[in-house]
Amino acid sequence: MDPLETLTNEHGLIRQYLDNLTLAAGHIEDGRRPPGAFFKNAVEFSRTFADRFHHFKEEHILFVRLAQKRQGEIDAQLEALRHQHERGRELVTGIANAVEGYTADDPNATVALLEHIGAYTSLLRHHIHTEDHVFFPMARSTLDAAEMRELETEYLKIQAKHGGNTFERSHKLVVDMGSALTHMR
Ligand SMILES: [Fe+2]
Numbered sequence: 001m002d003p004l005e006t007l008t009n010e011h012g013l014i015r016q017y018l019d020n021l022t023l024a025a026g027h028i029e030d031g032r033r034p035p036g037a038f039f040k041n042a043v044e045f046s047r048t049f050a051d052r053f054h055h056f057k058e059e060h061i062l063f064v065r066l067a068q069k070r071q072g073e074i075d076a077q078l079e080a081l082r083h084q085h086e087r088g089r090e091l092v093t094g095i096a097n098a099v100e101g102y103t104a105d106d107p108n109a110t111v112a113l114l115e116h117i118g119a120y121t122s123l124l125r126h127h128i129h130t131e132d133h134v135f136f137p138m139a140r141s142t143l144d145a146a147e148m149r150e151l152e153t154e155y156l157k158i159q160a161k162h163g164g165n166t167f168e169r170s171h172k173l174v175v176d177m178g179s180a181l182t183h184m185r
């Protein structure tokens with residue numbers, strides 16, 4: 001598959017996940033209590049699929065190739081996207097650190113959980129929008145057909161290294177998270 005289309009499809013799954021996370025935060029705002037396990041799964045999805053799989057393919061493969069080809073012209077743009085990945089990691093740590101206290105009904109931890117979820121979902125939706133509508137179209141016009149094929153080959157190798165079915169496993173996790181919320185209504 002076209003490697004930029006692969007990344008866009010992964011954005012679709014990440015967006016579906018962010019919608020679940022926003023829904024869960026809404027439940028807390030309304031005085032309901034999604035189980036702590038829901039947020040543990042959220043941290044797991046963010047760290048594995050969104051970060052170690054998807055962001056890795058962007059930062060360590062795509063960004064590097066584009067930087068080489070454009071020779072400094074897009075460094076500021078790449079730096080901004082890298083910074084957003086990094087900030088996302090910090091916010092996920094904030095979510096992870098709040099889960100235990102939330103589960104024990106600590107009001108400060110509950111507020112910390114809501115704050116980090118709000119900042120994380122907002123940041124990542126904005127980031128994905130920029131990549132889909134500005135950054136990937138630029139990448140597409142920068143890389144020629146042979147470079148796109150090389151990118152695809154590298155992505156297939158990473159996919160194989162992660163066991164080959166990362167997308168399917170992660171999709172199942174997101175669907176399970178969604179149904180955990182449905183069942184608590
Ligand atoms: Fe990204």
Ligand SMILES: [Fe+2]
Nearest residue numbers: 011058128131
């Ligand atoms: Fe992305």
